[in-house]
Amino acid sequence: MIPVGFEYERPDSVAAALALLAEHGEGATILAGGHSLLPVMKLRLSAPEIVIDIGRLTELNYIRVDGDGADSHVAIGAGTRYRDLVISDVLAAECALLPAVARTVGDPQVRHRGTIGGGLAHGDPAADIPAAVLALDGEIVLRSPRGERIVPITEFYTGVFSSVKEPDELLVEVRVPRTGATGWAYEKFTRRSNDWAIVAVSVVTLPSGRRQLGLVNMGGTPLRALATEAALEQGKSIEEAAALAAEGTEPPADNAGTPEYRRHLVTVLAKRALKTASA
């Protein structure tokens, strides 16, 4: 199957990409690695009039520690591929959850093309990275001709495949705290290795010592296990806390799992992830 025909632009800078976005409005779509976009275009679930390819903008491809002192964080350019996350020395030392999560996205071929910005912007509730960034209390940097704004990931998603990003905005960077090399875990549950998660749970320990959990495929957007986090803060055991992981979730029903099953599964995965992260 092949996409509906479209116009193609390959701007040579972010500024040029933004100008194209502003010019074409909602008929335009950003193409980075293409591994969220092209599959839906091939199935004709999406038919943009113009595709703006930012895949070669090296200015969006970086992983670095930015800022000073308490403000310092890891900044990741939106064009950074999953493969680059996996092999990043900076992330291995500064935020080791992310490469571990990235390693489970799709398969090697997908990881060679897919980008962190593309995955975040696409907003699939079954995707791995958004929930991990949520667990990390990350921030999304959006840029448009109107300027730049920083949106906490907690306020980014508004529903399935939807976010506060305006049509003229480009997701240019994601920022995550320097959580270090330890204190994290990712439990992803699938039937097949490269399937989307039926449920997944990421756990990260923030510099403050607080443990946060990001949940994949437990609702229309990535979710936090807030009840579990609160229980941990109150000194409850991992078992007690994990048992609360499904609170406030509205998991979907599909071939792979009923909502009831997902509510159960998330507690099992939360328990395991917390144990690993605490080991």
Add this chain to the structure above:
Amino acid sequence: MKVEITVNGERTSADVEPRTLLAHYLRENVGLKATNIGCDTTSCGACTVLVDGESVKSCTVLAVQADQLSVQTMEDLGMDHPVTAAFRQEHGLQCGFCTPGMVMAAVGLIDENPDLTEADVREGLEGNLCRCTGYHNIVRAVLVAAGKDPDAAQAEGTDDKTISPGFSAGEGAA
């Protein structure tokens, strides 16, 4: 729109619709038919080729995205290549349809990690489906191509997978 893509070391060029998939560019514009298309959902990997040395699924890359880049397909390898030679020696193919993609995925995998275990190979080929071989001999072929002893690696890999505290499947195994 005009694209120029180096395919198997040779410059190719064509005027294509932007929606042209790289797989179709290779098959129809360049005339290299080894690369197959087995699904619509980036699942099967039969269309795997290397773009600038990295494995990609050419059904999910636009030809325009590969403009000015270098693509390698199975046709470039020849039978002296360690991967193709091992696939033949270990019977890593039956109907042959997944083979061009499987071979190129293996080439990319070995390039990224020459020190492969059986588990590495199985995980590394997670994006490539084969309906004929049950993967047993594909895994062996990739191990052989990577310079590993497939018998040792497969035995080792099995034990790794099976052993849990207090239990060794090896004890009872023939």
Add this chain to the structure above:
Amino acid sequence: MSILGTRVVRTEDPVFLTRGATYTDDLTDERLTGALHLTLVRSPIAHATITSIDVEAAKEAPGVVAVFTGADVDLAPALLFPAANPAMVRPFLATDRVRYVGEAVAAVLTEEAYQGEDAAEMVDVDYEPLDVVVDMKDALTDEVLLFPEAGTNSVTKMHFAKEEAPEDLFADCEVVVSKEIVNQRVAAAPLETRAASAYWGEDGRCTIFCSTQNAQSARDEVAGWMGLDTKDLRLILPDVGGGFGAKIGADPEFALVGWLSKKVGRPVRWNESRSENMTGMVQGRGQLQTITIGGDRDGTVKAYRLDLIADAGAYPRLGVVLPMFTRMMAPGTYDIPKVWSTAKVVATNTTSTAAYRGAGRPEATQAIERAMDLFADAIGMDPAELRKKNVVKPEQFPFTTKGGAEYDSGEYAKAIDLALEASGYDELRAEQKRRREAGDPLQLGIGVSSYVEITGGGAFVENATVEVHADGTVTVLTGTSPHGQGHATAWAMLASDQLGIPVDKITVIHGDTDLIPKGAGTMGSRSLQTGGIAVHNAAVELVEVAKQRAAERLEANVDDLVVENGTVQVKGTGSGISLAELAGADELKVYHEWDGKKPTFPFGAHVALVEVDVESGKATVERIWAVDDAGPVLNPLIFDGQRHGGIAQGIAQALLEEVVFDSEGQPLTATFADYGIPSAAELPSFDLVSMETPTPINTMGYKGIGEAGTIGSCPAVQNAVIDAVSHLGVEHIDMPLTPLRVWEAIEEARK
């Protein structure tokens, strides 16, 4: 030393691994120059009347040459299986009614392939939805009829019992267990989808290049549909990218492609997408079974009953006949005094069913092997012991079963013992016990299966032509039709063994109905015991012909001649004459037709070790030990490859794969993202154990190996997973044993 039985790497591989095999869609044949591309508009609704089709907009779309609907097609709707209700015919494009999602309703021909999808979207079809029937039991009530003119959804009377079931079947049994189980519908999903290309020659003959497992019978079918004399139709098979039963015979689309080519006067090409394939290609299995087994507490099984309903899908095809094999093989490897079976076949608003690896036999094996485990559980006996106690004994062969099969040869208990021994069965049980006692979340399950199957059933006759050429090369023509099975290598080995000419000088040709007008193709694991024997016999005859001719030339006694290294030699002397030289003088060619008259019955035993995470329900196959006895092995490389692939498909059905339709007949598994074909990451390496028991049916002792692995592994894995959670009170779980299903079963048992 004979080449037979040795590990010969495949002669097909250098091409497959360099320029790649040439599948139908790869053809650059000049006869297809200027071909139009066919895109089919398919129904998105499972059951509806078509109130109108507007093709005007599509006709105006770029590149469109023609658009046809059912009203344009003057081919008579076809009954796709002879024994089906004659009202259940399928039009080549739907006219007034659609009966499943994916049914073709319009044909769009474009200059370029890419234009087809765009134009197909512009065909405007109005549907008036009808009630949908998906569930087999619902279909049997005939409340919703697919073919009102048939008056029933019941497809055939061919399986109706000729007499009443004996009332006392289980009368003398101390223990009787009964269960309704599902052998779920699965997709064969060969990596190459369906494809066909057609052109008409100036001589008025039609040639169709297509992907099928049997050129000659596909030709006969297509000719029948097109109203052609078979001599006016040529089928050519390029390389075929897997079939697994789903490419047996022809698809109606092949005839449509031929008809369209005639209609527009240009070659036409068709290559379906995977999404089309997952609704359009025939699917396998799909049986609802009630198994009842009875016997005594000492482990003597005395009676077995199997009542099944088979899902034919919307338009009955080969699936109609498969319950015959299921019933015939119902008692499996066991000597059960009383066996009874019934079968019904019913039409539903789903994709048609046909053969899938094993085709009727895996359904029988799954049923009896589940029954044996249920019975073992009921009487508290080890399932392996129960099996060994009840299998047919070696001295009983040939053994006529209560299912009506005549088993040729076998040592069923020995196969079980070999598998148990290889697995270290007692140690596995000990470790299972330890984990149970420890309450480990990762529980072990050990599953045993004992199986026997039929190969070469139905089509016993096959032919071969062997010709030696003056340049010393050899051509073998075969009526079999490989699509991954390595006949080019294996048949060359059989010829080489007799002629003493190396395999790389022997070319095997198949799948061109002008060159090879007769043949039954490759299915039912038939090829070696039919086509292979034909090649062997032809080569033997050719040697005799060569000796006769050489005797005259050498002025020697025929009895003093031997063929070595491609030369007829006088024993003990240096004098001789090469086969090539004889061929140069006069055509050296033999056609042989072999009729084995009977099928053979390969058998074996598998032991599966699975680990089940009882907290999540996820089951993983850790090891599988397989004994697959198909007689002597011609080429261990290919033989084991067939076993590997078969085992993987059996594991896949047990754990992952299922074609699912919702109650409206919408397929929920119509892409490879949704349908659970395993990758390498979901499977272990396989432990194969050798055993070779020849059949007396042919001189070489060969049986078939293509489907054995699937038939053995699937029940072993299902039994293993259930075994892993049986101590939690779980008695049975239907396939596929997904994490969800396993978890739900555990939860249910806890209540």
